[in-house]
Amino acid sequence: MPRHPDSLLSLTDFNGAPLADDMVWKSFHGLMERHGYVFMSSVPETFDPVAFCKRLGDFVPQYTGVLVGDVRPEPGMEEFYHAGNTKPLYPHSEGYDFEGLPPRYLALWCETPNTGAGGETTIADARAWAETLAEADRAYLRERIWRWETTDAMRHLGLDLHPEHPVIEDHPDGTIVRYSFNNLVRGEDDRIGPLLEDAKNHFEREHVGIQYERRDMLVFDNWRMLHARNAFTDAGRHLRRIQIAHRVTQ
Template sequence: MGEPVSDLDEVRRLLDADGYAYLSELPTGFDHFAFVSRLGAVIPQYDGRPVWDLVAEPGMDDVYHSRNTRALVPHTEGYELAGRPPRYVALWCVRPAEGPGGETTLADGYALLERFGEADRRRMRDTLHTWRSSEGLARRGVVIEARHPVLSEHGGRVILRYSQNNVDPAGDELLGRLLDVGERFFAREHRAISIARNALLVWDNWRMIHSRNAFKDRGRHLKRVLVGA
């Protein structure tokens, strides 16, 4: 990316142009939370705290969960929330995984939508689906469910909700086709980013689909902040 990015205006430019910004070589003592908070209001995590620690949690290796070492499937964040999903997701690295894996993977969901015609996109706006929180959260007593279309809009911006495993197709041919095309699209088009120690990755959650590669090092530690619009 060339010179380190630490100017908020440049981050906003990259978010508009590419859907994400990766800030590396940040100075020691850089206040990631304060910087991210300048993008908008911070949304509480599932436990009510402003920051979610992404660390391997004991007893969670057999379920789909952000706090283990398994791969995640392509998704956007907050699809199961009653209101709008977070506009931005930010991750910064306290300790990267040693050995292979653990990369955050991103692909442009708006480019995925270009694979579908206008009639399909209208149906994606008009048809409600049931979105649910993950198995891992359910094990911790957090069960959230909401009804939303795949596509909605706010402030002139398209909002894409996407989950490879936590939305119920319920016999809907178009949703099934979206997930099938989306899985292959993501496998082909994603960019894998290994977030370096102290580096910060921010992306537009209304636009970008993301996942994570599996890894073995249980000492890997990232922090996550969600920002609203």
């Protein structure tokens, strides 16, 4: 396949003509700004997903310490709420259990798609959900501080975090929505329950389902989009996962 002389990415347009990198980045950021995610389908063998993600920002290590993680069924994890099995996941934002900022972007790259039904990554816009709320509810989600916790699977693996954050946080580079249906610690007589339920219902109605083929890559704005997964049966499903920190631009 011809390669553009200035290209590190080796991507082509709909006619198979080589694309300059600046054109790719302009399209990528334009789509990200508009939709909150970009899905790159069946990219060529020469495309390097790790090099692409490095252009977006510094990598945030996975819980295990590696920079590029594997998402696939792991032995002994079947009974946990955990990405490393074949069960569904509730909608959530990544890194709600981090002390500091959650990753700005999450990239999922398909090494081996699953056969059979399910196994989609589902995504929906949490800022759009927040816009549907009454102003008083949005203010409550901004002003109240909750305790969050890691999943039982992570505690089982020896990682037990309890950061404190609001659900909605204003940052100079955009609004951060943190969300977990099951790992935000709900207080007594707390009115958060119906709001978490409302976000989950919004997600069920509005989500887009991504079914992967080999060499597909999904990148989404994790400050804006919630993601989840539906169940699958093929234990051969294998994604790679990169968390990308927010890039400070000033």
